[in-house]
Amino acid sequence: MAYSTKVIEHYENPRNVGTLDKSDPNVGTGLVGAPACGDVMRLQIRVNEQGVIEDAKFKTFGCGSAIASSSLATEWIKGKTIDEAEGIKNSQIVDELNLPPVKIHCSVLAEDAIKSAIADYRKKRVDRATVSGANKE
């Protein structure tokens, strides 16, 4: 089981490693996986007023393929709208990184991480809207 060059590349030079401020109203945080499973991904997005993801950061506890999948995910979603980002499929990650069958679940987790971050961002907006709506009354 040799590692694909693309996976190694993402490990050697990961894109967008880091942390965004969770309490920032424009930041959505997705945290998926579990230490007991050997895979945890945290993916964060900062979304502007136009609904475009202007920044994305990740941190991953997992194997090389998991690190590469989440690194790639942050690369792809930057500059997309959250609707477009939501459309990213794990199969695209598998193709890009040449993941073998036994590593496909890493790409699934990355897709989940994107969706989780978007869901968190949307929830925050709804909560804010509800609060400001209530304040108006």
Next chain:
Amino acid sequence: MKLPIFMDNHSTTPVDPRVLEEMLPYFTSKFGNAASRSHQFGWEAEEAVDHARERIAALIGAKDTKEIVLTSGATESDNLAIKGVAEYCREKGNHIVTTVTEHKAVLDTCKRLEKQGFEVTYLGVAKDGRVDPDDVKKAIGERTILVSVMLANNEIGAVQPIEEIGRITRERGVLLHSDAVQGVGKVPFDVQKMNIDLASLTAHKMYGPKGVGALYVRRSRPRVRLVAQMDGGGHERGMRSGTLAVPLVVGFGKAAEIMTREGAVESARLVGLRERLRERIMGQLDEVYVNGSMEHRLPGNLNLSFNFVEGEGLMMAIKDVAVSSGSACTSASLEPSYVLRALGVGDELAHSSIRFGLGRFNTQEEVDYVADLVVAKVSRLRELSPLWEMHKEGIDLKSVAWVAH
């Protein structure tokens, strides 16, 4: 110092040049079949095989070369011992006692026998990986025909209390089999002192060639009988048919002879190297845990869990160093190591484990290089790890509601 560095001597070992030299003539000029009784080629091969048997017997304290049955390796020896005895003793009893940390060659064989109506007790181990002889005593019953406990574990290096177990089995009149693959020559092992009736051995864990092993089968007090699993020309006193791989057997013999002579000194050197590796790593990193007993341990074995970093990721990071991991990601089944599970290590730390296996050809220079490399890569991977960040923030990871998939 050459790259890549091999530190996975529990998976296999390089063939010692002295062993290779001894084997070569038996491929080209002395190529006879050891069972050919009627000409020089055969006699020559037979003599070489007998010489190898003597050397193997000497290594384990066997009295008689007739007690060494040559096989294709320890997996076959484990199968022969357990199935062979089970089939022979079927009338007498149907219960086998073993442990949860045995090699798959033992566990899978037991599983097959269970399907055929045998009962197997799988004893648990303590946190240090060792089985309690008292548990063995309690498990032995009227219908018990065999106890099988490995000498030393391949993953965590834990050395089992075989001598105490041997006292118990001898007292109760039950046969004792030990898979001695990892420990022979490296830790004390003597079939007389330890009351061992059957022992599985292999050449490729002691700097011999792959493809050859042996099963020690006691001939006196008691005389062990078993049903052959390979039928054919009746080789090995009817216990294992098949033409012997003479060059491999010769290599096995030479490897055993070297072990007998040099094993003790080598083990002392390896303990020193291992401790150097451990101290150098643990002195520069925190949240690192040793898996398995430090006191009763294979000299060259170091199994560490690096908290908050996943094992396969770390192995990829140190790709010029060959080691192995108990992480699920490295197994075809995506299950973490069953041995680490049995220790109660916890899935999280099992996923973070790396096994270093030092051997005859590892040097201090390599140990220092690997230790520093591991420290650097673990630190880097911790920078990428959300768990490390949460730990630093003082969050108790056990309190988090993970959304597992």
